[in-house]
Amino acid sequence: MVSIQSHRKDEHVSLAIKFYNKTSHAGFDQLRFVHQGIPEISLDDIDTSTTIENIKMDFPIYIEAMTGGSEYTKKLNQKLARIAKSTGIAMATGSQSVALKDDSVASSFEIVRETNPNGIVFSNLSASADVSRAKAAVKMMNSDAIEIHINTPQEMIMPEGDREFNWIKNIKSIQEELACPVIVKEVGFGMSKETIQQLVDAGVKNINISGKGGTSFSKIENYRRKKQEMDYLEDWGQTTVESLLEAQPFKDKTNIIASGGIRTPLDAVKAIALGANSVGIAAPILYSLIKNGEEETIEFINDFIYGMKSIMTVLGTKNLSELQSKKLILSSDLLSYVSQRGLP
Numbered sequence: 001m002v003s004i005q006s007h008r009k010d011e012h013v014s015l016a017i018k019f020y021n022k023t024s025h026a027g028f029d030q031l032r033f034v035h036q037g038i039p040e041i042s043l044d045d046i047d048t049s050t051t052i053e054n055i056k057m058d059f060p061i062y063i064e065a066m067t068g069g070s071e072y073t074k075k076l077n078q079k080l081a082r083i084a085k086s087t088g089i090a091m092a093t094g095s096q097s098v099a100l101k102d103d104s105v106a107s108s109f110e111i112v113r114e115t116n117p118n119g120i121v122f123s124n125l126s127a128s129a130d131v132s133r134a135k136a137a138v139k140m141m142n143s144d145a146i147e148i149h150i151n152t153p154q155e156m157i158m159p160e161g162d163r164e165f166n167w168i169k170n171i172k173s174i175q176e177e178l179a180c181p182v183i184v185k186e187v188g189f190g191m192s193k194e195t196i197q198q199l200v201d202a203g204v205k206n207i208n209i210s211g212k213g214g215t216s217f218s219k220i221e222n223y224r225r226k227k228q229e230m231d232y233l234e235d236w237g238q239t240t241v242e243s244l245l246e247a248q249p250f251k252d253k254t255n256i257i258a259s260g261g262i263r264t265p266l267d268a269v270k271a272i273a274l275g276a277n278s279v280g281i282a283a284p285i286l287y288s289l290i291k292n293g294e295e296e297t298i299e300f301i302n303d304f305i306y307g308m309k310s311i312m313t314v315l316g317t318k319n320l321s322e323l324q325s326k327k328l329i330l331s332s333d334l335l336s337y338v339s340q341r342g343l344p
């Protein structure tokens, strides 16, 4: 019998594809680099490597948390793991909570490690999970890190969602007791400086601000509700760019990761210039896999990396720290946001 949770995982995939938009609304079009005509660099000089604590990554992009928990998403996870292996990028799975409740679906996550034994794999669980569940999730895939997601609007729109959000105690103890890096992430609603401060105070060393402008879980869950739509929440949250601006005061205190509406190599390069040390991409990779297959998705990722390197060449920045020292021009809307929020 298919459980309600497994069915939900399949629905999330089909709705993310249904609503997929190749155009980002995450605010990247409100940022510009200043062109410099004589960069004094060659493409071969570009080093895209980065780290998440002790984890060394050759490329600053990874497959963001999406699937697992059903027969269909097991196949997707296997394909995504093959894509990650072939391109050399890291991969997060979707929430493993379903597999901690029901052993029979654990294989839909275990298959990721079986497929890519030496790859970089991130676990994923809700912030409602306690330390023992977080440890079990990491053990299930022998993961290199764990993502803990926060997603209050999504839960409130889901009729079967959580209604209690006393999360900081769990986050603090997971951060303290897990041996691997812990990443606290949003799911596309973005973060404020106040939220980031709470996480920094809890000792969190990696924060993925996952902003608005790409996949919208308020839209997906509203569609699943079928009645009593809460579509007034569809525009809730800070865009990825606004969230990165909110994160500016914390760049020296915690590792910033960006996701949400990263659709082009230029979006990814701008996110890094705003302080992100790596970038998660979710729906574009899933869309490419489902519509075009594995081979084309490998090509899509390799082209994406090449595109990032090309832009870094044009900018004359040979590595991520040089890219992060580049100043961006902000639109007047963004300047107004910065001033109203009292951001540096």
Ligand code: FNR
Residues within 6 Å of the ligand: 012, 013, 016, 064, 065, 066, 067, 093, 094, 095, 124, 147, 148, 149, 185, 186, 187, 188, 210, 213, 214, 215, 259, 260, 261, 262, 280, 281, 282, 283, 284, 286
């Ligand atoms: C997600 N996302 C997600 N995030 C998370 O932390 N745990 C999860 O289980 C899921 N599940 C999930 C399923 C599907 C089908 C999609 C498309 C996404 C959210 C994801 O990791 C990311 O934060 C957002 O999708 C924003 O990135 P994109 O899609 O705009 O690149």
